[in-house]
Amino acid sequence: MLAEIGWFALVMAFGLSVYATLGGAWGGARGRPALVASARNACLLVFPFLTISVGALVYSLLRLDFSLAYVADVSSRAMSNFLRVTALWGGQQGSLLFWAWLMSAYLAAVMLRRWDGDRDQLPYVIAVATLTMAFFVGVVLFISNPFARLWHNPMTQEIVSAVFRPAGGMPYAAQDGGGLNPLLRHFGMIGHPPTTYLGFTGFVVPYAFGIAALLTGKAGDDAWIRSTRRWTLFAWAFLSLGLILGGRWAYDVLGWGGFWGWDPVENAMLMPWLTATAFLHSVMIQERRGMLKIWNLILIVLTYALALFGTFITRTGVVGSVHAFARSALGPAFFVFIGVTFLGSMGVLFRRWKDLRGEHELESAVSREGVFLLQNLLFLAITFAVFWGTVFPLLSELATGTKITVGPPYFKQVTGPLFAGLLFLMGFAPLIAWRKQGLRTLGKAAVVPVLGSLAVAAIWGWAHRMHPASIFALWMVSLVLLLVLYEFWKGIQARVRSHGEPPWTAALRLVGRNRRRYGGYVVHLGVLMIALGFVGDTYFKQETQGTLAAGERLTIGEYSLEFQDLQSYPGSDGREIVEASARLYRGDKQVADLHPRRDFFVVQEQPVTVPAVYSTFEQDVYVLLVGWEPIGFQSTTFKIYLNPLINWAWLGGGVLIVGVLIAGWPTRATASELTYQLRPRLARTPAVGGG
Amino acid sequence: MADSIPSATPRPEAMDRPVLGTLARPLAYVLMLGLLGLLAWGLAQVNAGPHQAGLAPDFTLTGYDGRTVTLSELRGQVVVVNFWASWCPPCREEAAYLERTWRRYQAQGVVFLGVDWVDTQKEALAYIDEFDITYLNGPDIGTRIAQAYRIRGVPETFFVAKNGELRGVHIGPLSPPQLDDKIEGLLAEDPDA
Numbered sequence: 001m002l003a004e005i006g007w008f009a010l011v012m013a014f015g016l017s018v019y020a021t022l023g024g025a026w027g028g029a030r031g032r033p034a035l036v037a038s039a040r041n042a043c044l045l046v047f048p049f050l051t052i053s054v055g056a057l058v059y060s061l062l063r064l065d066f067s068l069a070y071v072a073d074v075s076s077r078a079m080s081n082f083l084r085v086t087a088l089w090g091g092q093q094g095s096l097l098f099w100a101w102l103m104s105a106y107l108a109a110v111m112l113r114r115w116d117g118d119r120d121q122l123p124y125v126i127a128v129a130t131l132t133m134a135f136f137v138g139v140v141l142f143i144s145n146p147f148a149r150l151w152h153n154p155m156t157q158e159i160v161s162a163v164f165r166p167a168g169g170m171p172y173a174a175q176d177g178g179g180l181n182p183l184l185r186h187f188g189m190i191g192h193p194p195t196t197y198l199g200f201t202g203f204v205v206p207y208a209f210g211i212a213a214l215l216t217g218k219a220g221d222d223a224w225i226r227s228t229r230r231w232t233l234f235a236w237a238f239l240s241l242g243l244i245l246g247g248r249w250a251y252d253v254l255g256w257g258g259f260w261g262w263d264p265v266e267n268a269m270l271m272p273w274l275t276a277t278a279f280l281h282s283v284m285i286q287e288r289r290g291m292l293k294i295w296n297l298i299l300i301v302l303t304y305a306l307a308l309f310g311t312f313i314t315r316t317g318v319v320g321s322v323h324a325f326a327r328s329a330l331g332p333a334f335f336v337f338i339g340v341t342f343l344g345s346m347g348v349l350f351r352r353w354k355d356l357r358g359e360h361e362l363e364s365a366v367s368r369e370g371v372f373l374l375q376n377l378l379f380l381a382i383t384f385a386v387f388w389g390t391v392f393p394l395l396s397e398l399a400t401g402t403k404i405t406v407g408p409p410y411f412k413q414v415t416g417p418l419f420a421g422l423l424f425l426m427g428f429a430p431l432i433a434w435r436k437q438g439l440r441t442l443g444k445a446a447v448v449p450v451l452g453s454l455a456v457a458a459i460w461g462w463a464h465r466m467h468p469a470s471i472f473a474l475w476m477v478s479l480v481l482l483l484v485l486y487e488f489w490k491g492i493q494a495r496v497r498s499h500g501e502p503p504w505t506a507a508l509r510l511v512g513r514n515r516r517r518y519g520g521y522v523v524h525l526g527v528l529m530i531a532l533g534f535v536g537d538t539y540f541k542q543e544t545q546g547t548l549a550a551g552e553r554l555t556i557g558e559y560s561l562e563f564q565d566l567q568s569y570p571g572s573d574g575r576e577i578v579e580a581s582a583r584l585y586r587g588d589k590q591v592a593d594l595h596p597r598r599d600f601f602v603v604q605e606q607p608v609t610v611p612a613v614y615s616t617f618e619q620d621v622y623v624l625l626v627g628w629e630p631i632g633f634q635s636t637t638f639k640i641y642l643n644p645l646i647n648w649a650w651l652g653g654g655v656l657i658v659g660v661l662i663a664g665w666p667t668r669a670t671a672s673e674l675t676y677q678l679r680p681r682l683a684r685t686p687a688v689g690g691g
Numbered sequence: 692m693a694d695s696i697p698s699a700t701p702r703p704e705a706m707d708r709p710v711l712g713t714l715a716r717p718l719a720y721v722l723m724l725g726l727l728g729l730l731a732w733g734l735a736q737v738n739a740g741p742h743q744a745g746l747a748p749d750f751t752l753t754g755y756d757g758r759t760v761t762l763s764e765l766r767g768q769v770v771v772v773n774f775w776a777s778w779c780p781p782c783r784e785e786a787a788y789l790e791r792t793w794r795r796y797q798a799q800g801v802v803f804l805g806v807d808w809v810d811t812q813k814e815a816l817a818y819i820d821e822f823d824i825t826y827l828n829g830p831d832i833g834t835r836i837a838q839a840y841r842i843r844g845v846p847e848t849f850f851v852a853k854n855g856e857l858r859g860v861h862i863g864p865l866s867p868p869q870l871d872d873k874i875e876g877l878l879a880e881d882p883d884a
Contacts, residue, residue: 331734
């Protein structure tokens with residue numbers, strides 16, 4: 001019954017999306033405000049209906065309605081309620097519904113915002129956004145439906161899944177479900193997919209505004225950028241969070257001691273993040289000087305296109321990876337939608353190319369504009385390099401018949417220097433003036449940070465002579481750190497001098513009055529900390545492996561691990577656990593009791609290695625239980641990774657989010673923009689030039 | 692000051708140079724269509740799925756120790772074809788089990804073939820040494836064997852019956868008693884079936 005309600009709500013959502021698309025397009029083209037208002041209402045209603053669908057599915061997952069194929073696939077009696085709820089996005093059909101639901105939430109919020117300033121954009125924003133909505137809801141409804149039931153055919157003894165009863169089929173309910181893939185039964189399940197999806201789906205908003213601006217000939221104006229700034233920041237923040245949580249999750253469960261593997265699906269998330277980051281910066285130039293308009297539109301279209309591309313390759317497995325979804329008819333439908341979106345966006349962009357002429361020329365390469373242009377180029381270069389590496393296996397297989405896989409060495413070698421260049425820019429850009437920066441003044445401003453960082457690098461180099469590349473990396477990080485801190489110091493000094501405030505008050509007021517700038521600097525600090533984590537991972541990682549009898553020790557760096565004993569016992573949700581007890585010593589002092597485990601999920605026949613980690617600011621000691629004697633549990637094999645500086649990456653993620661909150665937090669000035677209203681005011685005159 | 696408000700030097704209207712060359716647009720479309728074509732082709736490949744039934748694709752494997760074996764010459768015997776790589780952590784989980792099982796069933800004529808996928812010789816030999824693997828392991832030159840079997844990653848293990856037909860694939864590491872069960876089932880088959 002509930003599944004039927006959920007299914008019907010999907011049908012309504014689909015119908016409303018299609019209506020909104022057509023109504024918005026027609027209403028905009030023919031100047032029919034009433035039709036546009038109706039389309040807006042339709043768009044608004046998609047969210048409540050999808051909420052009903054999601055609610056129905058979650059309830060079925062919790063109550064273990066095994067007559068539903070999806071529930072039988074991802075839920076099981078052994079799973080806790082927490083896991084059953086997260087199973088909503090544990091499989092293809094449910095995660096698609098989840099995606100559509102989040103997107104509809106964004107669209108509902110956009111429909112409720114104040115449209116007085118840009119009412120002429122509304123029809124096209126609706127049309128573009130609901131076209132995407134219609135696609136995703138359509139895919140859920142017609143191809144990958146989570147409400148499909150199980151049917152048993154007594155003649156052929158087959159069990160099939162279908163929304164409607166097939167000929168000769170009898171309703172069937174499984175005894176128990178397959179349950180989530182063991183790798184997904186982790187706390188990370190509540191964090192990574194929702195934040196990633198919130199990131200991906202959120203970019204439909206600035207994209208729709210960008211296309212609407214192109215269609216209405218307003219792309220040369222920066223109104224669309226100002227309208228969507230917080231939306232873009234919001235989506236970007238969640239995408240960043242999704243990346244960080246994904247890395248953390250991989251670190252916890254995949255057992256190879258790393259957090260970023262340049263896996264195609266990781267790259268699929270990284271690419272839109274890169275272009276979105278470039279976009280967030282580059283729009284500042286359009287707002288100030290009316291330049292880089294073409295860049296900004298290309299960047300937002302690319303971001304959205306790469307988000308779609310990302311979900312396409314993840315769900316269809318066109319490029320193989322750790323994230324394996326089952327194959328289905330999804331591929332062709334997605335492919336058509338991607339084709340239409342890419343080609344359509346290109347077409348609109350080219351038609352309105354002339355609108356995007358810059359208002360000013362670039363007067364000097366050494367200028368704020370020049371630096372931002374350079375950052376665009378660097379981000380785009382990295383995106384292209386990552387894209388090339390990701391699709392290269394496909395290309396090589398097509399061209400030569402041999403699938404050449406591209407691994408981390410390529411990505412690291414190509415993107416490493418480009419990222420270093422970006423870090424460098426991150427530090428220097430605030431020092432560089434608009435239009436033209438004199439090199440001598442730049443030098444004078446930068447002298448303290450440069451000397452300070454050289455000192456740090458020299459001390460480091462003297463202490464760690466065997467890693468020359470790391471000296472450069474650490475010099476860069478400390479240089480940029482000092483430059484960013486210098487910005488804060490300058491601002492605080494200025495306030496102390498002009499307002500006579502004590503330093504702490506000055507600091508708070510400084511940040512409070514210039515949230516965008518200083519929030520941005522805090523984000524940069526977060527990025528630096530993440531960079532430090534990467535430096536540790538790239539240059540200073542150590543590993544060792546050994547077999548120990550009880551009481552024996554394995555040494556790595558200044559740590560040693562002493563094996564105590566091995567236990568085997570059944571765990572919750574159908575797993576058999578083999579757990580080792582070991583003591584970690586730093587020199588002679590015991591610092592931790594570690595319990596690395598191997599969980600074996602009996603039903604899925606899949607083992608999951610659970611590492612035991614001792615974390616400090618300096619490094620992680622990451623211990624894996626690799627093997628043991630099956631009889632007697634006498635000797636046990638451990639693998640230990642020493643991951644220096646890795647916790648800076650996670651902390652950096654936290655700092656980054658704080659920075660985004662500061663940058664995006666509404667001030668009293670913006671409060672009036674944020675008034676929401678349910679009933680739109682119909683334009684009294686034909687919608688040109690805004691209300 | 693780093694942030695002086697700029698005075699306007701607007702571009703004069705007369706300077707109306709073409710923003711895009713005449714070739715740029717068609718080129719952009721061509722590249723885009725090329726990308727879409729590539730994705731379409733990739734999709735078609737994926738939808739074909741791993742080989743699971745029918746005659747097992749034939750291949751000749753040259754081992755690291757110099758021995759050569761051709762699959763079709765092993766007709767009449769049960770063959771286990773395991774795709775692995777030294778850089779693959781899940782492969783390590785099944786390596787010892789594979790070797791043990793090979794030794795146990797060797798006398799009954801079961802053949803184990805290890806196909807090393809996208810790997811380097813030095814690391815591969817170290818891996819073989821580490822797990823004391825005695826059955827034939829060789830590199831998949833040009834990934835031809837992997838592509839014939841349409842594997843999506845490692846480890847994947849294919850089971851070939853006595854009559855040369857594929858009897859399914861196991862994706863991921865094998866744990867006891869999966870391999871034993873599968874081999875017992877295949878041994879029980881009549882070779883002329």
